[in-house]
Amino acid sequence: MADTEEILQELLSVEVELQDVQDQIKIFLDRQEKLYDRQSELKALLESCEVSACENKDATTGTSESWSGEFDWDSRANDVRLNVFGITSYRANQREIINAIMSGRDVLVIMAAGGGKSLCYQLPAIMRDGVALIVSPLLSLIQDQVMGLAALGIPAYMLTSTTSKDNEKFIYKALEKGEGELKILYVTPEKISKSKRFMSKLEKCYNASRLSLISIDEAHCCSQWGHDFRPDYKNLGILKTQFPSIPIIALTATATKKVQLDLIEMLRIPKCVKFVSTVNRPNLFYMVREKPSVGKMVIDEIAEFIRHSYSNNESGIVYCFSRRECEQVATELREKGISANYYHADMDANAREKVHMRWSSGKLQVIVGTVAFGMGINKPDVRFVIHHTLSKSMETYYQESGRAGRDGLPSECLLYFRPADAQRQSSMVFYENCGLENLYGLVRYCQSKTECRRSAFFRHFAEPLQDCNEMCDNCSFLDEVKETDVSGQAKIMVSLLQDIQENDQRVTMLQLVDKMKVKNKGSGPELKKDELEQLVVQLILDRVLKEEFQHTAYSTNAYVTVGPLAKQVLQGKKIVKIVSSVQKNSKELVKASKRNRSSELELKLDEFRKELSAIHGGIFPHSVLSTQQICRLSSHKPATMKELENIIGKLKSEKYGSKILEEIKRYESENQKLDHSADYSPEKEQERSHAKKLKSAKNLVVVESSEDEG
Numbered sequence: 001m002a003d004t005e006e007i008l009q010e011l012l013s014v015e016v017e018l019q020d021v022q023d024q025i026k027i028f029l030d031r032q033e034k035l036y037d038r039q040s041e042l043k044a045l046l047e048s049c050e051v052s053a054c055e056n057k058d059a060t061t062g063t064s065e066s067w068s069g070e071f072d073w074d075s076r077a078n079d080v081r082l083n084v085f086g087i088t089s090y091r092a093n094q095r096e097i098i099n100a101i102m103s104g105r106d107v108l109v110i111m112a113a114g115g116g117k118s119l120c121y122q123l124p125a126i127m128r129d130g131v132a133l134i135v136s137p138l139l140s141l142i143q144d145q146v147m148g149l150a151a152l153g154i155p156a157y158m159l160t161s162t163t164s165k166d167n168e169k170f171i172y173k174a175l176e177k178g179e180g181e182l183k184i185l186y187v188t189p190e191k192i193s194k195s196k197r198f199m200s201k202l203e204k205c206y207n208a209s210r211l212s213l214i215s216i217d218e219a220h221c222c223s224q225w226g227h228d229f230r231p232d233y234k235n236l237g238i239l240k241t242q243f244p245s246i247p248i249i250a251l252t253a254t255a256t257k258k259v260q261l262d263l264i265e266m267l268r269i270p271k272c273v274k275f276v277s278t279v280n281r282p283n284l285f286y287m288v289r290e291k292p293s294v295g296k297m298v299i300d301e302i303a304e305f306i307r308h309s310y311s312n313n314e315s316g317i318v319y320c321f322s323r324r325e326c327e328q329v330a331t332e333l334r335e336k337g338i339s340a341n342y343y344h345a346d347m348d349a350n351a352r353e354k355v356h357m358r359w360s361s362g363k364l365q366v367i368v369g370t371v372a373f374g375m376g377i378n379k380p381d382v383r384f385v386i387h388h389t390l391s392k393s394m395e396t397y398y399q400e401s402g403r404a405g406r407d408g409l410p411s412e413c414l415l416y417f418r419p420a421d422a423q424r425q426s427s428m429v430f431y432e433n434c435g436l437e438n439l440y441g442l443v444r445y446c447q448s449k450t451e452c453r454r455s456a457f458f459r460h461f462a463e464p465l466q467d468c469n470e471m472c473d474n475c476s477f478l479d480e481v482k483e484t485d486v487s488g489q490a491k492i493m494v495s496l497l498q499d500i501q502e503n504d505q506r507v508t509m510l511q512l513v514d515k516m517k518v519k520n521k522g523s524g525p526e527l528k529k530d531e532l533e534q535l536v537v538q539l540i541l542d543r544v545l546k547e548e549f550q551h552t553a554y555s556t557n558a559y560v561t562v563g564p565l566a567k568q569v570l571q572g573k574k575i576v577k578i579v580s581s582v583q584k585n586s587k588e589l590v591k592a593s594k595r596n597r598s599s600e601l602e603l604k605l606d607e608f609r610k611e612l613s614a615i616h617g618g619i620f621p622h623s624v625l626s627t628q629q630i631c632r633l634s635s636h637k638p639a640t641m642k643e644l645e646n647i648i649g650k651l652k653s654e655k656y657g658s659k660i661l662e663e664i665k666r667y668e669s670e671n672q673k674l675d676h677s678a679d680y681s682p683e684k685e686q687e688r689s690h691a692k693k694l695k696s697a698k699n700l701v702v703v704e705s706s707e708d709e710g
């Protein structure tokens with residue numbers, strides 16, 4: 001008997017020890033996993049450093065692969081750039097890409113949203129003899145581009161399901177016989193893969209040496225590894241096979257290394273010249289706000305932000321989690337006097353298109369959309385993107401927020417975060433490959449009160465760090481940050497959860513927080529509800545807790561359970577801290593906003609471009625004059641046609657020049673009258689000097705943004 005007792009005793013202690021070893025193995029495995037992650041991040045970083053060092057070397061040694069030197073077409077290209085497109089200088093890599101294409105090479109371009117990819121193929125398309133074929137995935141994108149080019153007097157057409165019979169005839173004739181003026185032809189990928197007739201006309205065009213170049217826009221759609229995969233893009237490899245001597249330019253805003261390799265293989269362009277630009281969007285100001293738990297307060301804040309910072313009807317987007325939420329937020333914003341409407345996949349295509357058009361032409365200020373409001377957005381002057389709920393990953397947040405400021409002017413990206421939203425998202429993404437991991441990446445970004453938001457993007461995309469220039473909340477507001485050791489509360493939380501699980505029960509995050517509030521009463525410093533929510537999320541990120549999901553007929557519920565590293569907290573081996581900051585309220589947020597208000601002349605020119613767009617019909621205001629051109633006009637105030645041409649080019653000067661000069665002259669003389677007016681009052685003087693100050697601040701911004709174009 002005694003022997004059995006001894007054996008039992010030892011068995012028990014061995015089991016306890018085994019459990020301990022297993023716990024330690026878990027800890028080591030976790031550490032190993034983190035180290036593997038970091039290892040691959042560092043390897044990717046090293047690779048990109050080596051590639052850019054190599055590219056720099058090429059560029060400076062002037063080898064045959066240097067695209068920044070002098071070329072025969074330089075002065076013609078400069079002429080088309082300024083006088084047709086009205087663009088005063090190139091942005092990073094544009095000139096080099098144009099030179100490579102003009103030299104007949106295949107090119108792969110990875111350039112952030114709004115980097116100016118269109119110019120890279122439109123300019124060579126105008127300069128090279130023959131017709132350029134552009135493949136683009138969406139009808140709305142194609143329509144925007146064709147409209148914009150038509151406004152510049154460039155013979156551009158599209159061949160899609162909406163093309164009239166007459167236009168189709170004209171296009172086929174131009175391809176087959178070289179009759180009529182056709183310089184740029186846009187098609188969707190389906191035309192290449194499904195229309196034999198079109199391909200045979202294209203063949204004839206090629207045989208007569210009248211095909212100038214082929215451009216594949218939004219090329220990431222070729223790869224299954226990228227987002228927005230389009231099966232018809234897979235067949236585009238046929239273009240190189242059938243037209244081997246024509247240069248192909250493939251362009252996309254984001255492509256991981258894997259997607260890049262995939263593109264090169266699928267499009268059969270192994271010898272292409274690759275241009276990879278930074279993911280950095282220096283003109284975007286990133287910020288995260290704690291989202292009040294009362295829905296109405298969030299809307300109050302958003303409305304206040306828009307009213308104060310964007311009182312001149314500047315365009316914006318508000319992204320919401322669900323269709324119902326879109327409708328609700330749009331209605332509530334309207335009740336607060338903001339011109340807003342919703343956009344989601346449940347609406348019929350006509351209603352959606354109508355909202356989109358009203359917004360693109362500046363008649364509607366804010367679109368409240370789900371992620372369905374995506375790739376087709378071509379509006380360059382979106383000044384703010386607000387996330388009412390966080391996105392599902394760093395990558396999607398980068399893309400969605402990146403729809404702001406495509407014209408390079410200062411714009412803001414504001415994300416409202418609260419832990420309960422993270423749980424709403426997690427029950428949507430947990431079944432996706434790496435869905436939870438990707439979501440937690442963005443949750444970390446949101447929870448951080450100290451790390452530069454830009455650095456988080458650089459790390460995510462494995463790119464060397466760059467200066468933020470105080471263009472994010474954590475780098476510029478310097479909120480007061482307070483760290484609190486909450487290891488005690490974490491321990492209570494874990495054991496509370498263990499008790500619940502032992503009783504075969506489950507809790508959601510909110511139920512857990514409620515239980516904690518009761519349990520924690522009177523025992524040490526009390527945490528507020530939102531601090532407790534923050535603690536739960538942090539413990540999930542640290543794998544002390546984990547999320548589990550249960551399906552019902554109508555939804556998926558997310559529960560919180562004990563995670564692999566819970567023991568560490570129970571045994572006091574892990575210190576848990578939460579960071580809180582004394583956040584500025586919305587009024588201070590508005591004041592801290594980096595954006596400069598538009599000057600009076602800018603507002604007048606903005607009105608003027610809207611009027612012209614309405615008169616001409618079929619042209620968006622930004623195609624008449626870009627916001628950047630308006631800024632330059634208002635800071636330089638040209639008085640003669642020659643001066644005007646130097647800013648917006650000959651073509652636009654011929655079209656709108658006299659009216660623009662008239663507008664500027666009228667403004668100048670009104671201003672002079674004001675300056676000399678007899679009814680001088682201190683208030684007016686203050687108003688004017690305020691306007692002047694803002695104007696000079698804006699000039700500064702123009703200089704900054706033209707630097708990045710250099």
Ligand SMILES: Nc1ncnc2c1ncn2[C@@H]1O[C@H](COP(=O)(O)OP(=O)(O)OP(=O)(O)O)[C@@H](O)[C@H]1O
Nearest residue numbers: 089090091113114115116117118119253380406407
């Ligand atoms: N060198 C330049 N200087 C000033 N503005 C420019 C320049 N190049 C392009 N732009 C303007 O920048 C805006 C964005 O350009 P574009 O549409 O080509 O971007 P993109 O790289 O294709 O972006 P996306 O990935 O979102 O499609 C347009 O309004 C365009 O006129």
Ligand SMILES: [Mg+2]
Nearest residue numbers: 117118217218
């Ligand atoms: Mg584009």
